Amino acid sequence: MLQARFYHAGCAVCVSAEQTLLHLLDPKVEVEVVHLGEQPDRLAEAENVGVVSVPALVVDGQVLHLNFGAALQDLK
16 A cells, blocks of 8 residues: 655644645555654654655655645744
């Protein structure tokens, strides 16, 4: 099964992207949603995989930055 991780900060842009994008993905894709506002301990993880802003979807090591809600640096 293909796995993905969706990082967001809970802002309106992030929530809109989550509601729109995640429903478009194949149900076979297992998506873990990581709310960095509620899980700040995962900021380093997001940064290490290449996320520079949220919302961002990471699939097979490929980071897809969607729209712009907040820079990762602003969440620290």
